[in-house]
Amino acid sequence: MLCIATCIAAILVFLLFLQPRWHELRAAKDEYAATEKKLKDSPWPRDPERLQTLLNNYQRTLGGARQEGLKKLAEDSLKRAGSQFEDKINFEYGDAALFISKASQIEYKDQYDRMYSTLQNKRIYLDRYIFGMDETTAEPDKYKMLLKIWTADKLVSLALQHKLRICVDESIRTGSHNQFYAAKISVLPEKAYVLEEEDKEPYLLEFPVRITVRCAMADFLRFCAALQTEPNFLPMQQIEILTDVSRGGILVDDDNNLILNQLEITFVCSSFYQPSAGRLKPSRKSNLPILPRGA
Numbered sequence: 001m002l003c004i005a006t007c008i009a010a011i012l013v014f015l016l017f018l019q020p021r022w023h024e025l026r027a028a029k030d031e032y033a034a035t036e037k038k039l040k041d042s043p044w045p046r047d048p049e050r051l052q053t054l055l056n057n058y059q060r061t062l063g064g065a066r067q068e069g070l071k072k073l074a075e076d077s078l079k080r081a082g083s084q085f086e087d088k089i090n091f092e093y094g095d096a097a098l099f100i101s102k103a104s105q106i107e108y109k110d111q112y113d114r115m116y117s118t119l120q121n122k123r124i125y126l127d128r129y130i131f132g133m134d135e136t137t138a139e140p141d142k143y144k145m146l147l148k149i150w151t152a153d154k155l156v157s158l159a160l161q162h163k164l165r166i167c168v169d170e171s172i173r174t175g176s177h178n179q180f181y182a183a184k185i186s187v188l189p190e191k192a193y194v195l196e197e198e199d200k201e202p203y204l205l206e207f208p209v210r211i212t213v214r215c216a217m218a219d220f221l222r223f224c225a226a227l228q229t230e231p232n233f234l235p236m237q238q239i240e241i242l243t244d245v246s247r248g249g250i251l252v253d254d255d256n257n258l259i260l261n262q263l264e265i266t267f268v269c270s271s272f273y274q275p276s277a278g279r280l281k282p283s284r285k286s287n288l289p290i291l292p293r294g295a
Contacts (some may be wrong), residue, residue: 031064080202081272085150092211100275103143110277115153119183122155124166127174127182144205148187151207151271155234162223164213184212188268201275208237208270217260227269238264238268 039046045054061108062070088095093099159166168181187209192202215223227234242264 050057078274080233081204082274083231085273087231087255088150097144100141100143103141103146105274108145108149110143111149115149118153119156124183124185125168125174125180126185127172128215134245144207146191147205147207147271147273148190148209151234151269152185152187152209154232154271155190155209155269158234159211159213159223160225162215162226163219164223165216167212184210184266186210199228199274203274203276205273205275206270207273208268210238210266210268212264212266214262214264217263220263220265234269234271236267236269238266240266 043049089096089099093102119126149175156166167184169184170181172182174180174182187207189208191206191208193204193206213220224236226232227236243260243262
């Protein structure tokens with residue numbers, strides 16, 4: 001009986017104590033072997049002192065010591081990107097939080113009509129459907145609609161200041177009696193930038209606008225310079241340049257250099273805005289596509 005009891009006790013000790021520890025030991029050995037292989041295949045040194053030195057160097061690069069680090073550079077870049085309409089928002093709404101919460105359909109309609117009327121006086125006729133911002137739009141966040149209007153208005157204003165002529169689409173008519181050709185101005189879908197897929201709100205919004213113009217290369221280059229000259233920040237994302245030789249688009253100067261005077265250029269420029277600047281509260285899940293991590 002004593003031998004049987006001893007065997008039962010040994011089996012219980014093995015099942016309850018030794019076997020779990022044995023499994024833990026095997027798992028630890030497998031993890032150690034995998035880590036060892038990963039370290040062996042990695043380019044990093046395995047010397048702790050060298051690793052600490054590298055870590056200190058990267059931390060100085062990131063945080064900055066005597067000069068600005070990458071963190072400060074990233075913060076300044078985001079601030080610069082979102083500063084395009086900061087003064088306008090502060091003047092009209094007081095701060096970014098009020099702008100996000102108080103922007104309304106009525107304000108959007110009023111500012112859209114003002115821009116429409118101003119451009120019409122300059123013989124630039126917007127088509128509400130191409131523009132993608134007619135008053136029946138289902139955009140739930142009204143502040144985004146205002147940012148789209150301001151972006152388009154600012155780009156057109158800069159283009160006209162630098163002698164760029166807005167092209168028309170002869171396949172689309174607009175106006176109360178369809179008596180005008182619609183200008184080639186359109187607002188593209190906004191882009192949302194997030195760091196993690198589970199983020200409820202983007203840290204940055206981009207509002208691209210596409211415009212087609214006719215101009216000389218010299219005027220267009222001056223326009224490009226103005227896009228990122230204080231206080232403007234409307235970087236160009238895409239560009240397509242066409243010229244028609246039959247219409248005298250290509251000329252040659254005294255030094256036999258090409259002179260491009262009759263260009264048709266389609267470009268996309270964007271404004272940016274930081275919703276976090278207004279302490280935007282998490283709401284419904286965004287329908288915008290998630291961009292790659294760190295985009």
